[in-house]
Amino acid sequence: MASLKVEIVDAKTQRIVTTLENISPEDTVFNLKYAIHQQKSKLYPDRQALRLEPKGKALKEEQRVKELNLPTKGAQLYFRDLGPQIGWQTVFLIEYAGPLFIYPLFWLRPSIIYGSKASEPMAQVVNIACLAWSFHYAKRLFETVFIHRFSHGTMPQFNVVKNSSYYWGFCAFVSYFVNHPLYTPPAFGAVQVYAGLAGFIVRILVTAFNYSINCS
Secondary structure: OOOEEEEEEEOOOOOEEEEEEEEOOOOEHHHHHHHHHHHOOOOOHHHEEEEOOOOOOOOOOOOEHHHOOOOOOOEEEEEEEOOOEEEHHHHHHHHHHHHHHHHHHHHOOOHHHHHHHHHOOOOHHHHHHHHHHHHHHHHHHHHHHHOOOOOOOEEEOHHHHHHHHHHHHHHHHHHHHHOOOOOOOOOOHHHHHHHHHHHHHHHHHHHHHHHHHHHO
């Protein structure tokens, strides 16, 4: 199979985005995306979706040109701009950093939030809750940076706002009431508090043990 000339057509407007010359049958879809990026610098590969039809499925990056059954003349692929992208690791760092820093702001009981009652004594369980919460999200950040492995997959930048709003908003909701001056400690007192804390610690130890087994 000889080299091909492939027109890249916008799936929405049907306008030609660019034309790729001397495409080898052994080239992959990723090679095509990279070639487009060389001609259109803002269209980096993760921002592109290439299809055989305007509304078809996006082609996998590892697929080779020879597998696409393109005609030797008049070959076309349809292009969709996915918009600015962001890596999954960065997404998780943003999601988890919010709860780590938002919760202590309520724990400090600023008068702008709680008014004149902000200076009232704080129950010990409130301090324990803050430590457990902070440790949990600090652990998640640590795992994101040093343990979890991420593919080169990305997501649209705007979706970060939607994803983060859940973590950040839920954190604000929980921390507002747990740290509220009118917060009432658990009905069974210290027994209930320390039983919950023990369960939290056991879960952490089990997770660490499971990780050590998988790494051995």
